[in-house]
Amino acid sequence: MDILPILSTLRRHKLTAWLLALEIALTCAIVCNAVFLIGQRLQRMDVPSGIAEHELVQIQLGYIGDTPDAKAQTQNDVAALQQMPGVKQVGLDRYLPFSLDGSSNTGIKLDPQQQQNTLDAGQYLGQNLLPTLGVRLVAGRNFEPGEYVDFDTAVAALNNGDMKGLPQTMIITQAIAERLWPGQEALGKTLYTESGIPFRVIGVIAVLARQNNLQQGAQYSTYWPIRMTSADGASYFIRCAPQHRESVLKAAVAKLKQLNPNRVVLKARTYDHARRAFFANDRAMAGMLVGVIVALLIVTALGIVGLASFWVAQRRRMIGVRRALGATRGDILHYFQTENFLLATIGIALGMVLAYGINLFLMMHYELPRLPAIYFPVGAIALWSIGQLAVLGPALRAAAVPPVVATRSV
Amino acid sequence: MLGYYFDLALRSLRRNKVLTALMVLAIALGIGASMTTLTVLHVLSGDPLPGRSSTLYYAQVDPRDMNGYLPGKSQPMYQVSWIDGMNLLRAKRADRQALMTGGLVVVQRHNTMLDPFYEAARYTTGDFFPMFGVPLEYGHAWSASDDEAHARVAVISATLNGKLFGGTDSTGQTLRLSGAEFRIVGVLGNWHPNPQFYDLLRKSYDENEGVYVPLSSSQDVGMHHDGSVDCWGKGGTGINPDHASRCAWLQFWVQLDKPAEAAAYKTFLIHYSEQQKALGRFQRPPNVQLRDVMQWLDYNQVVPDDVRLQTWLAFGFLLVCLVNTVGLMLAKFMRRAGELGVRRALGASKRSLFAQLLVESGVVGLAGGIGGLLLALLGLWLVRRQPAEYAPLAHLDPAMLLATFLLALGASLLAGLLPAWRACQIAPALQLKSN
Numbered sequence: 001m002d003i004l005p006i007l008s009t010l011r012r013h014k015l016t017a018w019l020l021a022l023e024i025a026l027t028c029a030i031v032c033n034a035v036f037l038i039g040q041r042l043q044r045m046d047v048p049s050g051i052a053e054h055e056l057v058q059i060q061l062g063y064i065g066d067t068p069d070a071k072a073q074t075q076n077d078v079a080a081l082q083q084m085p086g087v088k089q090v091g092l093d094r095y096l097p098f099s100l101d102g103s104s105n106t107g108i109k110l111d112p113q114q115q116q117n118t119l120d121a122g123q124y125l126g127q128n129l130l131p132t133l134g135v136r137l138v139a140g141r142n143f144e145p146g147e148y149v150d151f152d153t154a155v156a157a158l159n160n161g162d163m164k165g166l167p168q169t170m171i172i173t174q175a176i177a178e179r180l181w182p183g184q185e186a187l188g189k190t191l192y193t194e195s196g197i198p199f200r201v202i203g204v205i206a207v208l209a210r211q212n213n214l215q216q217g218a219q220y221s222t223y224w225p226i227r228m229t230s231a232d233g234a235s236y237f238i239r240c241a242p243q244h245r246e247s248v249l250k251a252a253v254a255k256l257k258q259l260n261p262n263r264v265v266l267k268a269r270t271y272d273h274a275r276r277a278f279f280a281n282d283r284a285m286a287g288m289l290v291g292v293i294v295a296l297l298i299v300t301a302l303g304i305v306g307l308a309s310f311w312v313a314q315r316r317r318m319i320g321v322r323r324a325l326g327a328t329r330g331d332i333l334h335y336f337q338t339e340n341f342l343l344a345t346i347g348i349a350l351g352m353v354l355a356y357g358i359n360l361f362l363m364m365h366y367e368l369p370r371l372p373a374i375y376f377p378v379g380a381i382a383l384w385s386i387g388q389l390a391v392l393g394p395a396l397r398a399a400a401v402p403p404v405v406a407t408r409s410v
Numbered sequence: 411m412l413g414y415y416f417d418l419a420l421r422s423l424r425r426n427k428v429l430t431a432l433m434v435l436a437i438a439l440g441i442g443a444s445m446t447t448l449t450v451l452h453v454l455s456g457d458p459l460p461g462r463s464s465t466l467y468y469a470q471v472d473p474r475d476m477n478g479y480l481p482g483k484s485q486p487m488y489q490v491s492w493i494d495g496m497n498l499l500r501a502k503r504a505d506r507q508a509l510m511t512g513g514l515v516v517v518q519r520h521n522t523m524l525d526p527f528y529e530a531a532r533y534t535t536g537d538f539f540p541m542f543g544v545p546l547e548y549g550h551a552w553s554a555s556d557d558e559a560h561a562r563v564a565v566i567s568a569t570l571n572g573k574l575f576g577g578t579d580s581t582g583q584t585l586r587l588s589g590a591e592f593r594i595v596g597v598l599g600n601w602h603p604n605p606q607f608y609d610l611l612r613k614s615y616d617e618n619e620g621v622y623v624p625l626s627s628s629q630d631v632g633m634h635h636d637g638s639v640d641c642w643g644k645g646g647t648g649i650n651p652d653h654a655s656r657c658a659w660l661q662f663w664v665q666l667d668k669p670a671e672a673a674a675y676k677t678f679l680i681h682y683s684e685q686q687k688a689l690g691r692f693q694r695p696p697n698v699q700l701r702d703v704m705q706w707l708d709y710n711q712v713v714p715d716d717v718r719l720q721t722w723l724a725f726g727f728l729l730v731c732l733v734n735t736v737g738l739m740l741a742k743f744m745r746r747a748g749e750l751g752v753r754r755a756l757g758a759s760k761r762s763l764f765a766q767l768l769v770e771s772g773v774v775g776l777a778g779g780i781g782g783l784l785l786a787l788l789g790l791w792l793v794r795r796q797p798a799e800y801a802p803l804a805h806l807d808p809a810m811l812l813a814t815f816l817l818a819l820g821a822s823l824l825a826g827l828l829p830a831w832r833a834c835q836i837a838p839a840l841q842l843k844s845n
Binding site for chain 2: 015019020022023026027030037062063064102115116151152154155158159195197232233281288289292296299300305306307309313314362365
């Protein structure tokens with residue numbers, strides 16, 4: 001295919017040709033960045049929690065009036081829940097990974113004299129957490145009953161500066177262990193909280209995501225042997241088979257109300273529901289981006305169809321003359337296809353530069369990483385194919401122009 | 411003349427229906443997308459208290475130890491502790507001041523079948539109401555002496571009043587709040603500051619608290635605190651923070667009517683920090699902030715990044731749609747070179763040709779604007795179905811309606827400018843000869 005005649009024709013429609021190239025460039029740049037943003041969202045939504053997500057339900061209660069003996073009440077509740085059919089494990093905690101309700105976090109140091117924290121980690125308190133959540137220990141052991149401290153005792157001890165009331169041991173995630181002691185055994189080592197309180201590491205768990213602040217290290221989580229009651233704001237977490245979740249939830253709520261009617265159910269939901277809610281905004285944003293990409297490609301394709309149709313209509317005589325001089329239908333078809341390919345290539349080249357620029361702008365304002373090179377060919381192929389698809393109709397119409405047109409005057 | 415051009419434009423647009431539809435559709439899509447995101451941005455970045463917000467300031471001090479301190483970079487603590495809040499409140503250095511925090515109370519009413527339920531509450535000192543210009547439908551707010559006396563009085567929202575008393579004047583009635591008797595002294599009128607600037611950690615754009623009680627009484631009853639608690643040093647807390655603990659969990663707002671007073675108040679906060687440091691309570695060098703409402707909203711980035719990103723995206727989309735329209739219009743105008751040549755030869759000036767073509771692009775813009783408006787309404791409906799907290803507020807107001815049409819008309823005239831100018835450059839003789 002000879003490119004030179006196409007170029008010389010395009011030179012006669014400089015403005016229109018540049019506009020089309022510009023449109024393709026803008027679309028290419030936006031599509032590249034939008035696809036990248038979608039990838040970022042999907043990656044964020046895909047963070048592993050490390051817990052048995054599909055087997056957990058949560059019930060949070062609020063008390064009406066006084067809570068005379070929250071500890072005994074909680075023990076009663078747990079014992080009763082454990083007796084229920086279908087219930088495998090029962091635990092208590094304030095928050096689980098990916099929580100919209102709030103979070104509890106702590107600074108961790110290697111040396112109590114350090115002024116800046118080494119890292120910031122999520123904090124899990126509560127009893128019987130590991131078996132309930134299905135979190136896997138990779139080294140060491142779970143807490144023994146004697147290691148637990150009551151929540152109110154721990155708070156009082158912290159405020160009085162009395163170290164004896166505080167727990168001495170902690171379980172950390174592998175991510176923390178590798179950050180603090182790269183390549184070494186973490187078991188038995190001592191770490192310090194923000195305020196310099198020492199804890200001995202007795203167990204390492206494979207994966208446990210923190211409650212929120214994921215950007216500060218999604219897998220930086222710690223587990224403290226502090227016993228909570230439902231009056232401290234903790235929820236009951238029940239583990240059961242996935243297909244029994246709804247029935248167990250209903251029965252457990254009824255049971256808890258029967259045990260003490262003087263309370264209100266604040267939350268009763270499956271963990272899946274909670275996780276979906278946490279990432280709902282990301283899902284909505286990804287959906288919107290997909291919508292924008294589709295709309296952009298459609299608008300660009302329609303623009304190409306419009307301009308190509310116009311050019312075909314304008315060049316009917318020229319096409320007729322070429323056909324009369326011996327050009328085949330295929331030649332005419334290829335002519336318009338090549339023309340579109342050339343314009344798309346110019347547009348894509350411009351678009352790449354623009355895409356890079358937009359990415360730099362986004363990096364400055366929105367904490368995004370650099371656009372990986374893989375997105376450039378994706379955008380290029382998308383626009384080349386859209387261009388070829390869009391031009392096919394008008395090009396076929398051009399190819400159908402009979403040679404006799406050349407002999408007719410208007 | 412304009413009527414004639416309008417008629418010409420309609421004829422020309424009708425002659426090529428597909429191309430016209432394409433242009434109108436492109437403009438409508440671009441306008442629809444940008445107006446949807448602009449409306450959301452407009453709703454989110456509005457002033458919650460117009461006319462009042464510049465005299466209201468959020469005060470912050472820094473009681474922490476040196477752990478983690480970066481000179482010049484560390485912001486003071488987000489909230490204040492009980493001790494600091496009470497000290498600042500009692501100093502009474504501002505025209506008005508309010509110390510407050512959020513909570514949850516159990517609401518029970520005598521002699522009703524209504525089950526007890528939890529309701530969001532605000533524990534605050536009495537200046538809250540006059541400071542923020544809170545309208546009251548019935549009754550009145552409580553006074554400073556009620557705060558001092560730990561009075562068991564409450565103000566409830568119009569929604570809660572509707573739920574409990576069917577919207578009638580309920581002042582003088584009693585309610586059981588978290589197990590204690592409170593007398594209702596006031597019922598709020600229609601008050602929906604947006605966003606809820608005084609406690610941004612509540613993350614709620616459309617629902618006010620249902621119950622307001624004096625801070626002092628809430629602490630006597632042991633009402634549940636609900637909100638963020640930040641502890642420093644060896645400080646810790648359960649649900650209800652201890653007053654002596656090293657934890658910050660209250661918000662302190664002041665009203666300062668003149669700018670000079672704001673400067674003076676900031677100096678006062680610095681003096682206070684120095685004094686506390688001398689007493690050994692504070693350890694950092696004085697680190698204070700005094701931001702007015704809009705500065706406070708800005709510092710907290712109340713407009714989510716996602717919304718800004720969507721706005722950029724929508725305008726990028728509009729740009730593509732405009733370039734598309736420019737290209738199509740150029741093609742359309744150039745195709746009519748013959749007709750335009752005849753008009754020129756018959757004596758029409760370049761100016762009148764230009765006007766004629768601009769009227770044509772204006773008609774496309776108007777149609778695109780109407781289409782864009784419909785699409786924006788559809789877009790806002792979609793936004794309202796989104797999970798974001800601000801979603802229920804996404805409605806088009808008259809200002810944004812006008813902006814839609816101006817944007818559509820401006821955009822299409824802009825798009826028509828280049829093609830119209832290009833079409834006017836045609837030499838009439840050449841066009842007449844060719845056929």
